[in-house]
Amino acid sequence: MAPSAMSRGQDNWISSLSEAQPVPYWLEDPGKPAPEPALTGSETCDLLVVGGGYSGLWTALIAKERDPQRDVVLLEGREVGWAASGRNGGFCAASLTHGLSNGLTRWPAEIHKLEELGRRNLDEIEAAVARHGIDCEFERTGEIDVATETYQAAELRDWHKELQERGLADGIDFLDEAALRAEVNSPTFKAGLWDRRGVAMLHPAKLAWGLKQACVRLGVRVYEHTPALTLKQ
Numbered sequence: 001m002a003p004s005a006m007s008r009g010q011d012n013w014i015s016s017l018s019e020a021q022p023v024p025y026w027l028e029d030p031g032k033p034a035p036e037p038a039l040t041g042s043e044t045c046d047l048l049v050v051g052g053g054y055s056g057l058w059t060a061l062i063a064k065e066r067d068p069q070r071d072v073v074l075l076e077g078r079e080v081g082w083a084a085s086g087r088n089g090g091f092c093a094a095s096l097t098h099g100l101s102n103g104l105t106r107w108p109a110e111i112h113k114l115e116e117l118g119r120r121n122l123d124e125i126e127a128a129v130a131r132h133g134i135d136c137e138f139e140r141t142g143e144i145d146v147a148t149e150t151y152q153a154a155e156l157r158d159w160h161k162e163l164q165e166r167g168l169a170d171g172i173d174f175l176d177e178a179a180l181r182a183e184v185n186s187p188t189f190k191a192g193l194w195d196r197r198g199v200a201m202l203h204p205a206k207l208a209w210g211l212k213q214a215c216v217r218l219g220v221r222v223y224e225h226t227p228a229l230t231l232k233q
Helices: 003-007 010-016 054-066 100-106 111-131 150-165 177-183 204-218
Strands: 047-050 072-075 091-093 143-147 172-175 191-195 199-201 221-223
Touching (some): 047 054, 091 111, 111 199, 143 177, 150 172, 172 177, 177 191, 204 221
Parallel strands (some): 047 072, 072 221
Antiparallel strands (some): 091 199, 143 191, 172 191
């Protein structure tokens, strides 16, 4: 494109974007809850959790579930879910090894236990979402790896056969072109490998907000816009 075309009307598009703010898609949901008040005085507690991402929220929630009498406080420097927890793609996978192939390469002796723990972890997430009534659009969709070339289809078939031989194919099905077309009506794909239970889809920000609300209902004291600056013993 000619430089003159790029500059034509530049003032107009600059002015049209003057009030725009870079907000992640999930966090711009109209149902976003108001933040909890900031901590302004002194507090004591049995357990202090720093950070309102998934790890901090689950820690506070599980701690309170296991011992309702435990006094739990969670501090978040900005707002719950504002960072990575509210900005991911919405895929919730059971794999603890960033894929079965990677797990087999790095931890072949432990892979069966790692796969079991990953499945249990995803099951527990689903159970907690249901138990606390968290409306995060959780759907156990599974995941299909697809082949777009004939040689890739053969590789998927061989990989599925290897998983069967290793006892790792439970819930994983090989789909030939016709079977895959019944699931994804595209002429591009030649075959697929469907992990039916290992992946769920959800709304990341709604999960974080729902976990916060569950924590508050159980008695966790949540303070947002409260950065933890020092640790003293």
